[in-house]
Amino acid sequence: MDRIIELNTTIIAAASAVGKKEHEGPLGSCFDIHDEEDRYGQPSWEKCESAMQRAAMNIAIKKSGIKENEIEAIFDGDLLNQCTGSSYGMLGYEIPYFGLYGACSTAAEGIMLASIMTTHGVFRYAAAVTSSHFCSAERQYRTPVEYGSQRAPTAQWTVTGAGAFIIGPGGKVRVTAALPGIVREKGIKDASNMGAAMAPAAAETILRYVILRGGRVDDLDLVVTGDLGYEGNAILQDLLGRDRADICDRLADCGMMIYDRARQDVHSGGSGCGCSAVVLASYLLPKLESRELKKIVLVGTGALMSPLTLQQGEGIPAIAHLIELQCAE
Amino acid sequence: MDRIIELNTTIIAAASAVGKKEHEGPLGSCFDIHDEEDRYGQPSWEKCESAMQRAAMNIAIKKSGIKENEIEAIFDGDLLNQCTGSSYGMLGYEIPYFGLYGACSTAAEGIMLASIMTTHGVFRYAAAVTSSHFCSAERQYRTPVEYGSQRAPTAQWTVTGAGAFIIGPGGKVRVTAALPGIVREKGIKDASNMGAAMAPAAAETILRYVILRGGRVDDLDLVVTGDLGYEGNAILQDLLGRDRADICDRLADCGMMIYDRARQDVHSGGSGCGCSAVVLASYLLPKLESRELKKIVLVGTGALMSPLTLQQGEGIPAIAHLIELQCAE
Numbered sequence: 001m002d003r004i005i006e007l008n009t010t011i012i013a014a015a016s017a018v019g020k021k022e023h024e025g026p027l028g029s030c031f032d033i034h035d036e037e038d039r040y041g042q043p044s045w046e047k048c049e050s051a052m053q054r055a056a057m058n059i060a061i062k063k064s065g066i067k068e069n070e071i072e073a074i075f076d077g078d079l080l081n082q083c084t085g086s087s088y089g090m091l092g093y094e095i096p097y098f099g100l101y102g103a104c105s106t107a108a109e110g111i112m113l114a115s116i117m118t119t120h121g122v123f124r125y126a127a128a129v130t131s132s133h134f135c136s137a138e139r140q141y142r143t144p145v146e147y148g149s150q151r152a153p154t155a156q157w158t159v160t161g162a163g164a165f166i167i168g169p170g171g172k173v174r175v176t177a178a179l180p181g182i183v184r185e186k187g188i189k190d191a192s193n194m195g196a197a198m199a200p201a202a203a204e205t206i207l208r209y210v211i212l213r214g215g216r217v218d219d220l221d222l223v224v225t226g227d228l229g230y231e232g233n234a235i236l237q238d239l240l241g242r243d244r245a246d247i248c249d250r251l252a253d254c255g256m257m258i259y260d261r262a263r264q265d266v267h268s269g270g271s272g273c274g275c276s277a278v279v280l281a282s283y284l285l286p287k288l289e290s291r292e293l294k295k296i297v298l299v300g301t302g303a304l305m306s307p308l309t310l311q312q313g314e315g316i317p318a319i320a321h322l323i324e325l326q327c328a329e
Numbered sequence: 330m331d332r333i334i335e336l337n338t339t340i341i342a343a344a345s346a347v348g349k350k351e352h353e354g355p356l357g358s359c360f361d362i363h364d365e366e367d368r369y370g371q372p373s374w375e376k377c378e379s380a381m382q383r384a385a386m387n388i389a390i391k392k393s394g395i396k397e398n399e400i401e402a403i404f405d406g407d408l409l410n411q412c413t414g415s416s417y418g419m420l421g422y423e424i425p426y427f428g429l430y431g432a433c434s435t436a437a438e439g440i441m442l443a444s445i446m447t448t449h450g451v452f453r454y455a456a457a458v459t460s461s462h463f464c465s466a467e468r469q470y471r472t473p474v475e476y477g478s479q480r481a482p483t484a485q486w487t488v489t490g491a492g493a494f495i496i497g498p499g500g501k502v503r504v505t506a507a508l509p510g511i512v513r514e515k516g517i518k519d520a521s522n523m524g525a526a527m528a529p530a531a532a533e534t535i536l537r538y539v540i541l542r543g544g545r546v547d548d549l550d551l552v553v554t555g556d557l558g559y560e561g562n563a564i565l566q567d568l569l570g571r572d573r574a575d576i577c578d579r580l581a582d583c584g585m586m587i588y589d590r591a592r593q594d595v596h597s598g599g600s601g602c603g604c605s606a607v608v609l610a611s612y613l614l615p616k617l618e619s620r621e622l623k624k625i626v627l628v629g630t631g632a633l634m635s636p637l638t639l640q641q642g643e644g645i646p647a648i649a650h651l652i653e654l655q656c657a658e
Binding site (some may be wrong): 001003005044046047069070072073077079080081082083084087088090091093094095096097098099100101102103109113116117120122179180181182183184185302304305306307308309312314317319 | 330332334373375376398399401402406408409410411412413416417419420422423424425426427428429430431432438442445446449451508509510511512513514631633634635636637638641643646648
């Protein structure tokens with residue numbers, strides 16, 4: 001039986017740490033911290049991810065006003081093989097750790113799990129953390145940036161950034177519901193077109209949400225996807241438009257918001273675990289806190305392939321996890 | 330504040346799918362299904378993992394007596410880059426999917442999360458699934474088996490196998506508590522000695538459990554670690570023995586149980602996500618069902634490094650997640 005998970009918790013605090021390009025983008029002034037060299041003082045891109053996670057986590061803890069040892073669980077994952085941005089990043093926190101792999105949907109998956117746990121009192125406070133880095137992602141999924149390979153028009157630019165969220169009672173943004181996604185694969189095999197691979201999963205999760213809410217979604221200010229980019233967003237509009245033109249009017253995408261397409265040469269937009277994490281942490285949540293936005297859903301999108309499965313001729317499975325966020329009553 | 334998560338749910342059914350070597354081992358007759366060619370009809374080792382996961386999942390669903398569409402969530406992960414054994418394996422199930430990365434602790438992490446969810450009624454039924462494959466793990470973490478490279482005495486043999494668990498009300502084995510682990514790194518950098526890297530994390534989780542239970546652990550029949558192997562088990566005994574000789578008497582390790590060390594040439598024993606999953610599913614759970622065992626804890630152990638982090642000179646972070654299992658009252 002398909003059903004929405006009703007939740008009753010809040011996001012107490014959130015923080016973002018980003019790179020140079022993200023700081024130069026249209027949301028640049030929103031982010032908590034940035035590093036002009038995309039390194040955060042580290043000798044490798046992978047170690048930089050861990051450092052960004054710690055920076056975001058520490059700032060979020062500080063903003064939250066709660067003590068580090070009051071946080072009873074961390075939900076964390078990233079794009080690196082074996083999620084090492086997370087496991088090395090969270091070394092040193094005396095907090096139980098749940099490793100996730102949701103690709104670029106990790107922020108939504110982590111917030112969802114942390115919100116379920118705090119709603120039911122399993123933990124009083126829990127954290128959701130994630131990161132991505134353009135250079136580590138290029139090296140791992142495509143080719144090292146030093147090779148200077150040409151990018152396809154549908155390719156997206158992996159966001160260099162980390163986001164951290166402290167979940168529990170007492171915050172200004174309520175997490176009121178969640179709808180976890182189902183893995184879907186619709187035949188897309190092009191690693192330079194993640195948007196097309198993920199759009200069907202996003203459409204399905206959005207349509208499930210609309211149906212399960214009995215069609216009553218007029219009160220949504222925004223339906224924000226994680227990182228479909230321009231290509232995936234156009235496909236999503238096609239997929240939804242047949243039945244739900246009303247939703248299309250309120251669609252937005254973190255991958256389209258984070259860079260200035262005309263000025264920053266990012267082709268189809270931003271992507272990566274960090275994309276939805278930092279846009280949510282530093283742009284959307286403040287608007288919910290100030291009541292400029294009253295109710296939104298974030299649809300975290302993730303492509304669950306590996307370079308190896310594509311070499312073996314398989315399609316790209318994708319997932320879309322939805323969380324419903326509202327301003328304080 | 331450190332605390333045990335008290336749970337009130339059951340494992341309704343479990344199933345295992347293994348390879349040739351596991352079938353030839355001392356627990357060989359316990360497993361539900363095996364394939365003499367370690368392929369499950371697939372053209373690649375990676376696709377074999379997905380096929381094993383589906384086989385285990387389907388058998389577990391059949392044994393459970395509940396319908397597939399009654400399962401409201403799958404918690405799944407594996408050792409492959411981007412956890413593709415899981416994401417491709419669970420394609421085709423119309424069930425929301427939570428991707429995990431806990432390395433070899435994934436079975437314990439998944440059962441823990443599924444048990445929390447079903448205890449609190451978030452889902453009525455949930456599944457935990459995981460897999461590993463000797464050949465895909467060798468290719469990814471060390472060298473392809475075709476190279477015939479020599480193995481260190483402390484090296485372990487990745488189990489070819491998948492386990493699936495259906496969690497919810499009505500089963501014969503109760504999940505009564507959980508204690509998630511904290512990431513620890515104690516300076517071990519040898520990728521051929523996972524046991525040494527993971528033993529400190531296992532010791533810490535076991536000691537936390539003993540302390541949080543007020544030292545009252547005399548009723549435990551077994552303290553079963555996931556895949557420390559002979560090397561890691563000896564270190565764990567050293568670490569615990571100083572204070573807790575009583576626990577050492579009841580220690581067991583899935584990696585030491587699954588193969589016959591004298592006859593099967595596995596050096597330090599079995600490892601991999603599949604190791605604790607198939608031993609729990611097909612050897613330990615039946616003993617709890619028949620009340621031959623009354624109360625055990627499974628301590629799922631995981632090494633959270635990647636080949637790249639070792640190349641970059643880092644140590645191996647590890648984690649140990651504990652679940653407490655009891656026979657029916």
